[in-house]
Amino acid sequence: MPHNNHYNQNLKPFARSLRKESTKAEIRLWCEVLSKGKTGYTFLRQRPVGNYIADFLCKELKLIIEVDGCSHNFKTEEDIKQDKDLEILGFTTLRFSDEEVMKDLANVERVIVGWIESSQR
Template sequence: MEQNNHYNKRLKAFASDLRSTSTKAEVRLWCELLSKGKTGYSFLRQRPIGPYIADFMCKELKLVIEVDGYSHNFKTEEDLERDTVLAALGFTTLRFTDEEVMRDLPNVERSIIAWIACLQR
């Protein structure tokens, strides 16, 4: 039986809180692109994976999408470590800035769709 993609029950309450306090960029990406299978795949919001909570996660694609706000400008090492741990768990992480999502959503969408298309080849 599958391990439920390394779901961490201890982070469940925190993940729930994060869903209710999402950033504008996270809400926009969710509503306009990732909800209701608009990409052809099901994504979950604020999903615990190992020791982290992914902004968005697709189990089927083993894909994590992160929307990084201003504070991530100072967390390069932490983000690299996080991506390395998630990769060891079998996930690919795509990162976008809040600004990219808010000002250039069509390009963010193209990037995600192109990644999915490469995976399907």
């Protein structure tokens, strides 16, 4: 396996515990949109990237999908810093709120698929 310099081995146990404690929204997004290559790409859950743990990561697309408890219209300072830090590593972050995933999954899926399609042009 090639060495991945973005993978933080120290965060592995924490990432594993987060996988066990996924929110309903994360589980729904995983089961209905991201699992088993439904998008045509492999996503991994709760993966260490740099100093962060991404909710969902597609290494091939350099895409991270985050599901936030509160509305993402109010990105916190931490979210902004995380997005910038991950961008430096070459990743794009798409953020959705729990509410969006639970109440409007079709639109969330449209945004993700739209991003994937536009990134492949």
